[in-house]
Amino acid sequence: MNDYKLLTPGPLTTTATVKQEMLVDRCTWDDDYKAVTLNIRKELLRLAHVTEPEYTAVLMQGSGTFGVESVLSSVVGDGDKVLICSNGAYGLRMTDICTHAAIPFVHYAVPYDCIPDAGRVAELLARDPAITHVAMVHSETTSGILNDIEAVGQAVKAAGRTFIVDAMSSFGGMDIPVADWGIDFLVSSANKCIQGVPGFSFIICRRDKLLASQGKARSLSLDLLEQWETMERDGKWRFTSPTHVVLAFAKALEELAAEGGIRARHRRYEYNNRMLIEKMKGLGFNTYISGEHQGPIITTFLYPQGVSFRFADFYRYVKARGYAIYPGKLTELDTFRIGNIGEIYPEDIEAIVSIISDYLKEAAK
Numbered sequence: 001m002n003d004y005k006l007l008t009p010g011p012l013t014t015t016a017t018v019k020q021e022m023l024v025d026r027c028t029w030d031d032d033y034k035a036v037t038l039n040i041r042k043e044l045l046r047l048a049h050v051t052e053p054e055y056t057a058v059l060m061q062g063s064g065t066f067g068v069e070s071v072l073s074s075v076v077g078d079g080d081k082v083l084i085c086s087n088g089a090y091g092l093r094m095t096d097i098c099t100h101a102a103i104p105f106v107h108y109a110v111p112y113d114c115i116p117d118a119g120r121v122a123e124l125l126a127r128d129p130a131i132t133h134v135a136m137v138h139s140e141t142t143s144g145i146l147n148d149i150e151a152v153g154q155a156v157k158a159a160g161r162t163f164i165v166d167a168m169s170s171f172g173g174m175d176i177p178v179a180d181w182g183i184d185f186l187v188s189s190a191n192k193c194i195q196g197v198p199g200f201s202f203i204i205c206r207r208d209k210l211l212a213s214q215g216k217a218r219s220l221s222l223d224l225l226e227q228w229e230t231m232e233r234d235g236k237w238r239f240t241s242p243t244h245v246v247l248a249f250a251k252a253l254e255e256l257a258a259e260g261g262i263r264a265r266h267r268r269y270e271y272n273n274r275m276l277i278e279k280m281k282g283l284g285f286n287t288y289i290s291g292e293h294q295g296p297i298i299t300t301f302l303y304p305q306g307v308s309f310r311f312a313d314f315y316r317y318v319k320a321r322g323y324a325i326y327p328g329k330l331t332e333l334d335t336f337r338i339g340n341i342g343e344i345y346p347e348d349i350e351a352i353v354s355i356i357s358d359y360l361k362e363a364a365k
Contacts (some may be wrong), residue, residue, distance in 0.1 A: 004322045005344065007352060009141040009169045010192040011297040012342030018196065021251045022244040033243065034235030036250050039278065040202075041231070045251050047171075047262060048178040048186065048204045055178065056210065058203045058228045061242060064168040066187035066222065067201025070092060071164055071185045072135065074224035075209065077216040080132040082164070083108060083124055085116035085152065088142030089329055090166060094135050101218050108284045112143050112330060116353055118151035125159040131160045137171035139295045142329045143288055144337065146170075146295030153182035162209055166191055168201075168261045171277070173269050173341055175262050184209045190245055193297075193341055196252040199245030227339065271297040272340035272349055279353040280338075283360060288335055298339040300328060308363050311336055317362075321355045323348070 002190065005013045023186035026033045040346055041057040061065050072094065076082050081104040082096045091109075098105040108124060110116055116136060125131055134156045140339040149165050164185045167176060171186065173193030176349070178186055186204040190196040203224065215224035221239060230238040259265055277287055280301060303309045311327055314336070318325055320352040328335030346361050 004319055004324050005348060006342060006346065007323050007325050007339050007341045007348075008359040009139075009326075009337075009341060010189065010196065011198050012191065012339070013276065013344060014195055014197060014248075015255060015343055017293050018251050018255065021247040022197070023168055024244075024247060026243045026247065028237065028243060031234075033246075037231065037237070037241070039237040040246070040250055040253065042131065044202055045203060047140075048176065050179050053207055053362075055130075055222070056205055056228065056232070057208045058205060058224060058231060059201060059237070059241075060201050060224070060227060060247075061199070061237070061239065062201060062224070063198060064166070064187065064192070064201045065093060065097075065151055067099045069165055070219070070222040070224045070227075071203055072097050072103055073218040073222055074216060075164075075185065075213040076103050076133050080216075081105060081128075081130045082133040082135055083121070083128075083131045085121060085134065085136035085147075086110075087112050087114060087116060087145060087147065088137065088140035088329070090137045090140055090142060090168070092236075094106060094166070112140075113145065113269050113293075115145060116152060118155045121152050122159065124156040124206075125155070125161060131161060132166060135164040135166070138168040139167070139174075139297045141298050141337075141339075142228050142297045144295050145289045146294050146297075149176075149183070150181045156183035156281075159233070159332075169341075170295070172262060172265070173297065174266050175287075177359070190249045190252075193269075194249065194252050194256055196249035197245055197340055198243035200249075205334055218280060224324045227275065240333055254267050257355045268298065268308065268345070270342055270344065273297075273299060275346060275349045276338060276353070277339055279349065280356070283353065283357055285356075288333065290332065297341055298326070298337050300330065300335045300337050303334040303336075304360070309334075314359060317359050318352070318355055323352050323355065
């Protein structure tokens, strides 16, 4: 067991009871285990405010990127084109996926401290009728910015296109009414706001859009429709599933419900985030993202002025005192990031700010 907590956007600090679930070995063919998979899929639909048969849920081995690649490489055919909206590394990763898989795409990029504009998306769709899909990130953890997927979803739906959302670091920690926001495919991961551990992603799909992807998949193992068809029969995964991770995730879903559901968890995350920003500003740290677009998941801070500050030294100092943080992911500015999701509470925010205050005092000597 490590003796520090993760102030990161996932993997994150989990409960001892979630970890405990991974001490049991299960057979992938066992009916009880397959029932766990079926129950997880039903619960994910409930959390997304959607129901069968309009929507369905698919679990996919691998990290969140595997889930995003599964969707893009399975539902965007050779005769289709996807508009990728980006304002950070994870939006850009979608362009990498499409480039590697020879998926036709166009790229609408905005600066990392701005959000893609729904009006501009509508213009691009009107200008290019060949665009069939639109893809974007909700919570872009490159900076901590929160994109307006609701407004973009309305524009995409009005234009009759398919909307793909990477909600990796937001689903489970923020309420997302998937159908109401016009989302056709939402991708997230076990090790984010539901507070499980890494090992699989999940995709909430409009069933008709999923069925329409027949014959489009560019990958064997990431074929979303084939995965769904196998899983739909009795809960069995096509290939070996991460059994320990699945059991941990089932427990994490129980603990989400016990906390009071997504709204209660969001209140905790949001309070952590506001508290962190306020106290860090008191120490001289400004945020990269303005308050209007700052999300509640992770915050990017600029290096302080007038202080000798090396991130490597700072990171070691903080970790030795019980917390791991993130380096910056921006190229033009010196920054670092602090997440506040997972089993993190106000006392942890108080503790990390106190540690940083002590570091600044020592650095000034």
